[in-house]
Amino acid sequence: MNMEQTFRNQYPFMAALLQFDETSRRFKLVCGGSLISATKILTAAHCVTQNNTILDKLVVKLGMHFLSETEDDAEHNAAHNFNEIGIVTLESPVEFTDKISTVCLPKECHLEMEFYDSTRAVGWGNSKEGEENYGALRHMTGTMITKEFCIEFTRSRKIELANHMICAFPFYGGLCQNFDGGPMVLQRPVSTYGECPWIQLGIIISANGCHEKPEPDVYTRLTSFWSWIDNKVKPL
CATH class of the missing domain: 2.40.10.10 (Trypsin-like serine proteases)
Structure with a gap:
């Protein structure tokens, strides 16, 4: 596979969806997503559902380049899906910066x-x-x-x-x-x-x-x- 590392803040709309893994006792990447408003993350439906149930305890990371970065975490309080499209709603609006935008x-x-x-x-x-x-x-x-x-x-x-x-x-x-x-x-x-x-x-x-x-x-x-x-x- 030939992929190139991006520049920092090249894609300020990128979001990482993570879930806590009980075995490793750390958060693991579930899926990617994109910020489309101050409170909405667009992603795939199967990223937020499992056995027709909406996943809970997801953490959304914004403004990141490396997965190990810890700033700009946001909790979500709702998720909606339809066919192969899903929207995650954040608990509070994010503040737009040079690192975070839609x-x-x-x-x-x-x-x-x-x-x-x-x-x-x-x-x-x-x-x-x-x-x-x-x-x-x-x-x-x-x-x-x-x-x-x-x-x-x-x-x-x-x-x-x-x-x-x-x-x-x-x-x-x-x-x-x-x-x-x-x-x-x-x-x-x-x-x-x-x-x-x-x-x-x-x-x-x-x-x-x-x-x-x-x-x-x-x-x-x-x-x-x-x-x-x-x-x-x-x-x-």
Whole structure:
């Protein structure tokens, strides 16, 4: 797998979801996520549920580069999920800084997205199956592919690609374990779009880069969940 360590604060919207492990007596990475408002973390549904039950005692870390950093921890008090998308609600709003800010969500002009080049997948996952998670935040570049092309490459994984899913083929290697819930983002010119250089197009839900043969990674398509996300972020 070929991933590069990010610069510090390159992705200020990144969140790490951790849960206390009774065996090791320490917090372990469950999934990644992205900050979409002062109180909401976007992630994959299976990151916040187990046997159809919402997980409790999750700790959210924000503004981190290394997993070992301890500042900016936040407790959550609720989680909602639908299909393969989940939202974690923090107990109190976070304070935005140069290390912590929100990612932008897609707009109508991104609805027919099939072939965006140079998308980024971001997370703290490991390089090889069964290994410890990597200590620093890393990213990998890929390109979006058609559903038909993705189905052909993922037959062995027996994944049923729904209409609300999209795929991206990594330029080199692929994501391995514990990247689920993290964002797939696209960089935009700051001069054109003000202070929002990153737009999130998807959520990592299935990665298979632990093996030598490169395969597409599968993501939840955010444009399929506009109404659901808006309802959770701005409830009536």
